[in-house]
Amino acid sequence: MARELKEVQGIIFKRQKYKEADLLAKIITREDGIITLVVKGALRAKSKLSAATLNFSYGTYVIYTSGQGLSNLRTYKEVKQFEGLYNDLENNAYASFILDLIDHAFSEYQPLGKYYNLVDFALNKINNNVDPEMITQIVQMQILSAYGVEPELKKCVICGKETGIFDYSIKLGGIVCSDHFRIENNRLHLKPKETAILRTIGLVPIERLGSISISDETKLATRKAIDKIYRQTVDLNLKTKKFLDELRLFD
Numbered sequence: 001m002a003r004e005l006k007e008v009q010g011i012i013f014k015r016q017k018y019k020e021a022d023l024l025a026k027i028i029t030r031e032d033g034i035i036t037l038v039v040k041g042a043l044r045a046k047s048k049l050s051a052a053t054l055n056f057s058y059g060t061y062v063i064y065t066s067g068q069g070l071s072n073l074r075t076y077k078e079v080k081q082f083e084g085l086y087n088d089l090e091n092n093a094y095a096s097f098i099l100d101l102i103d104h105a106f107s108e109y110q111p112l113g114k115y116y117n118l119v120d121f122a123l124n125k126i127n128n129n130v131d132p133e134m135i136t137q138i139v140q141m142q143i144l145s146a147y148g149v150e151p152e153l154k155k156c157v158i159c160g161k162e163t164g165i166f167d168y169s170i171k172l173g174g175i176v177c178s179d180h181f182r183i184e185n186n187r188l189h190l191k192p193k194e195t196a197i198l199r200t201i202g203l204v205p206i207e208r209l210g211s212i213s214i215s216d217e218t219k220l221a222t223r224k225a226i227d228k229i230y231r232q233t234v235d236l237n238l239k240t241k242k243f244l245d246e247l248r249l250f251d
């Protein structure tokens, strides 16, 4: 594909130094996927491009791209920043983890579709100080399918029952009803309401989820369950996750 100028809308994340005075910054977009941008001269004083590509900036960027490899940032229009993510250590850590999760689930330039909406919605919520732990758990459950893991959360994987008391089995890839607790002892042994929360946050489109108020104890249990599901099915080893875990030790 020939190189062309193109306008993309998206959110900037992961800046790093590149050559003398340049930076690389990634941008997540809905239709054009995740793109790594060369930001020329960004490390020089008073660079406007640098200010427009701080982490968690979002808006319209004009890039010179061939649809593969590095693209060049030419200019930008109407750029704003999620200040509540940039300036708050904890929100920053959660948002960075969410962006890292999507970054690892997709190849560059692969359209993100509904997953873009998911991330955009989550970052907006966290930026407005909506429970970042819960928002992150929702993203983790809903982005599993982008990794090819589609847990059965609607009905018991053994008998198809949709109501009752459930637990989660990683081995069977979904929820199991209490009729089979004895034959599937290798389940997570969650309390019924903990499994109910995994089902809700995994199944209900994020924009339809109302405010979820959950006790810290339950939140901790579902966090551990989700971490286990990830360890045993996706096996990522993300620095942003490690940092978040260390940060949460001081909660």
Ligand SMILES: [Zn+2]
Pocket: 156, 157, 158, 159, 160, 161, 176, 177, 178, 179, 180
């Ligand atoms: Zn069953």
